[in-house]
Amino acid sequence: MAFNIGNKAQASHEQGQLGENQARKYLEQQGLTFVDQNVRYPFGEIDLIMQQGKEVIFVEVKYRSKSHFGGAVNALSKKQIQRLRRSAEHYMQVNKMDVICRFDLIAIDTGQIHWLKNAF
Template sequence: MSTLSEQNRRQVGLQGEIAARQWLESLGYLFVAQNVYTRQGELDLVMREGETLVLVEVKFRRSLRFGQPLEAITPAKQRHLLQAAHYYLHKYPHPGPVRFDALGIQKQANGQLQFTHIKNAIQND
């Protein structure tokens, strides 16, 4: 059974993903999928920008108590995301370019959301 804090984290994460999707769509991105689960990890958002398939890791923070949102994407997290991406692309091949973006969302004191979008944030070296 999930604890209240686990449920709260999931709810906050979902709020962040919804805000991220809406923000990216306002920039012209097209929605493909959300919360793609694999054994290796979860892909928060799969979007398209033109012919490019964009895998997006979303980090949302209501405060800076635990640091900036994007600081949570550690090297270990990046490895899991790349493994999840390989699985996804094996299952759903994409003939065009693919990139992995990071999107940090910080809720400001006034309730406004501040977005930090890094294109090609995670690369397979």
């Protein structure tokens, strides 16, 4: 019996993009301004970068179509947090930014959006 792992990975990537787009739209509706999306470095990725006033917000988006195993809110590991922090520091250095920043989590479970400000 053979399994096509590529299709599963593609579907997961597409769901992730859908979740990020939902998160961006939601945050814009809350008054935040879009800055950048899917910023990738060899050591990590930033899903969304938003701005609220003078504050820059690095957003990790977790999307789960089902709320099994604690759902999206509990899907963020310490290693992922470290990679996001390192990526954010690099982004700020490359763009010569000296601003206040914070790290938020958008968790999307079965159509519900949870916004955790200062999540880590």
